[in-house]
Amino acid sequence: DADVTQTPRNRITKTGKRIMLECSQTKGHDRMYWYRQDPGLGLRLIYYSFDVKDINKGEISDGYSVSRQAQAKFSLSLESAIPNQTALYFCATSDFWAGELFFGEGSRLTVL
Amino acid sequence: KQEVTQIPAALSVPEGENLVLNCSFTDSAIYNLQWFRQDPGKGLTSLLLIQSSQREQTSGRLNASLDKSSGRSTLYIAASQPGDSATYLCAVVPGGSNYKLTFGKGTLLTVNP
Numbered sequence: 224d225a226d227v228t229q230t231p232r233n234r235i236t237k238t239g240k241r242i243m244l245e246c247s248q249t250k251g252h253d254r255m256y257w258y259r260q261d262p263g264l265g266l267r268l269i270y271y272s273f274d275v276k277d278i279n280k281g282e283i284s285d286g287y288s289v290s291r292q293a294q295a296k297f298s299l300s301l302e303s304a305i306p307n308q309t310a311l312y313f314c315a316t317s318d319f320w321a322g323e324l325f326f327g328e329g330s331r332l333t334v335l
Numbered sequence: 336k337q338e339v340t341q342i343p344a345a346l347s348v349p350e351g352e353n354l355v356l357n358c359s360f361t362d363s364a365i366y367n368l369q370w371f372r373q374d375p376g377k378g379l380t381s382l383l384l385i386q387s388s389q390r391e392q393t394s395g396r397l398n399a400s401l402d403k404s405s406g407r408s409t410l411y412i413a414a415s416q417p418g419d420s421a422t423y424l425c426a427v428v429p430g431g432s433n434y435k436l437t438f439g440k441g442t443l444l445t446v447n448p
Binding site: 227263264265266268271281311313315322323324325326327328329331 | 366367369371376377378379380381384424426428435436438439440441
């Protein structure tokens with residue numbers, strides 16, 4: 224099993240729908256992140272969390288919200304999806320000292 | 336603001352060739368630098384992590400070097416194979432924090448049989 228698991232892997236939805244992407248990890252890391260990847264724009268940080276009670280906005284948090292349900296679980300929500308949120312979304316984890324990031328396989332979201 | 340640039344954007348080589356991928360960053364005050372591999376439509380796989388106090392790291396046919404003073408890192412791939420075909424990304428974490436990676440846009444490598 225993967226150390227960082229994302230669900231769903233693919234999702235097609237319509238404008239205005241609420242969407243939740245879920246991430247769970249077995250690496251025992253405190254830090255978790257949500258990134259978005261778009262062609263030509265690279266990877267951009269949406270939200271990050273250092274522990275269950277510490278959640279921070281990244282560079283493109285507008286239109287997104289997150290929930291850290293437990294050390295191992297971090298979910299990303301789009302309250303009202305819009306077409307320009309069509310992208311590949313990645314969850315990642317890291318420990319504190321080394322800072323090495325480990326990524327999930329990604330969730331491809333298409334908003335029609 | 337830290338900016339990370341990877342050159343070239345794409346590279347095509349014959350199998351067996353040794354090659355170098357380049358990564359440059361604008362602020363030399365970094366905590367670490369990480370190289371990743373990404374296959375099409377897949378997640379990122381960590382290849383090598385270089386801490387700011389290190390000059391290089393090696394894993395198998397891969398060797399990554401770091402020169403903070405010049406704001407550069409290189410990823411050397413020896414004896415390239417078709418299975419090495421992927422996009423390679425570098426990312427830096429600024430000094431004073433170890434969470435906000437800044438990514439380059441990657442180099443798309445194609446190794447031809």
